[in-house]
Amino acid sequence: MGKNRQYAILADEDLMSLMEGGDAEAFAALYDRHSRAAYSLCYRMMGDRQAAEDLTQDAFLKVWRSAGGYRSERGSVRTWILSIAHNRGIDQLRSMASRRRTQDRVEQSAPRSQPSEAFAETWRNRQREQIREALDTLPPEQLKILELAYFSGYTHVEISSLLDLPLGTVKGRMRLALKKIRSYFDQENVAVPR
Amino acid sequence: MRPMDERSFDDLKDAYVLGALSDEERAAVEAYLAVNPERQAEVDDLSGVASLLALAPPEHDPPADLRRRVMQVVESESARPRAARRSTSSWFGWLGGLRNVALGAAALLVVGLLSWNVLLQEDVRDLRGQVEEARTANEAQETREIELGGTWAEQGARAEVTALKDDRAILVVEDMPSMPEDRTGQVWVIRDENPEPSGLLEPSGNMAATAITTPLEDADAIAVTIEPAGGSEEPTSDPVLVQEL
Known part of the structure; x- marks a missing residue:
């Protein structure tokens, strides 16, 4: 079996171990x-x-330079990679001299699944669908706050000011939204994807 | 920064996992977790829910050119020898015995350190230039690069000592975790189980560079601990970065 094919069947965690030893093909x-x-x-x-x-x-x-920092007990490799992208994205959004995150993004609609992608073949896509379905169960005011925080990098204090809401309301909606997403998976009898 | 209490932690934990706290608030939550590790599982659980949001956006294929660019960098870096990673647990245990050493004359050191720091910063600039020059001239084989492991590295920091051929060395830390305002990262060169204070990390954003003021020749290990601002005579905490030499 060729090396590339071998890598294709290795679990993410195994690829991480190889990558830690400097294996560029595992990274690829x-x-x-x-x-x-x-x-x-x-x-x-x-x-x-x-x-x-x-x-x-x-x-x-x-990811390449920090392979040794991955801890499987804290979540999957995919979650780790995405959290790195998310954290770097927040840093960049916040450091922009002139933020492009304008009021019109506040009005931006919730991410929706695209019809062509619905019930896609792979397990990963099924997970995506479940997550989008979970988000669809959120009241719009909770979803908006999640989006402003998670995707646009606003702090809770900034969101409070932007939406002209008491800070306690913003925190409360964050809490309820996360709770509701978890409830969705509990009701579906599905574990929260890691 | 005021220490966080349980009520404040409960109030901020949801915003924390969504990345919606200021740097100061985030540092306070992390400091709380450091002294209340029993709450970490709860945060990990909440983080798991929050991280699902990353999969919600409509999908786009990254351009093929992006893969080529990323792989170009990765392949060039994989060609360079990497310092062996090793377990840091033995160093934690070993240095842990030094925890109770009294701070002694730390206050007296502050005055000296303040003036010394000015010189140190000049040294850092000078050494950074030298490191760059050496790399540009492909003289990497005449320098020694030592990657440090430890809890900061596990959190994503990248710390590397570049030892120059004239026995000077510089430590560069990228993506270092934030520290409380009244704390500083202190470098130690350990020889025969004696840690010698060897520089303070003065962060600029999430990066810091410092000249290592003690020669590395014949040293057993290099470590970084978090100490009260101004530094300590002896380590008062476990290392956040460490590497046996």
Whole structure:
């Protein structure tokens, strides 16, 4: 079996171990597996193609250089990679001299599943669908706050000011929204994907 | 920064997992978790729910050119020898015995350190230039690069000592976790079980560089601990970065 084919069947955790030893091909296999999800997240956060590419590159280089920092007990490799992209994205959004996160993004609608993607063949896509379904159960005012925090990098204090809501209301909606997402998976008898 | 109480932690934990806290608030939550590790599982659980949001956006294929660019960097870095990673647990245990050493004359050191720091920063700039020059001239084989492991590295920090051929060395830490305002990262060069104070990390954003003021020749290990601002005479905490030499 060729080396590339061997990598294709290795679990993410095994690829991480190889990568920690400096194996670039193991990294390439992980990139091929998770770059679509990471790029999609980066695109959602940054709002344009070039910035999304830069952020994705930055995040994957961080993944490469920090392979030893991954701890399987804290979540899956995919979650770890996406959290790196998310954290770098928040840093970049907050450090922008002139924030592009304008009021119109406040009005931006919730992410919806695209009909063509519904019930896609792979397990990963099924998970995506479940997550989108879970988000669909949220009241719009809770979803908006999650989006402003998670995708646009606003702090709870900034959201309070932006939406002209008491800070306690913002915190309360965050809490309720996370609780409701968890309840969705509990009701469906499905474990929260890691 | 005021220490966080349980009520404040409960109030902020949801915003924390969503990444919706200021840097100061985030540092306070992390400081709370450091002294209340029994709450970590709860935060991990909440983080798991929050992290699902990352999968919600409509999907886009990354351009093929992006893969080429990323792989170009990765392959060039994989060609360089990496410092062996090793378990840091033995160093934690070993240095842990030094925890109770009294701070002694730390206050007296502050005055000296303040003036010394000015010189140190000049040294850092100078050494950074030298490191860059050496790399540019492909003289990497004449320098020694030592990657540090430890809890900061596990949190994503990248710390590397570049030892120059004239026995000077510089430590560069990227993506270092935030520290409380009244704390500083202190470098120690350990020889025959004696840690010698060897520099303070002065962060600029999430990066810091410092000249290592003690020669590394014949040293057993290099470590970084978090100490009261101004530094300590002896380590008062477990290392956050460490590497046996």
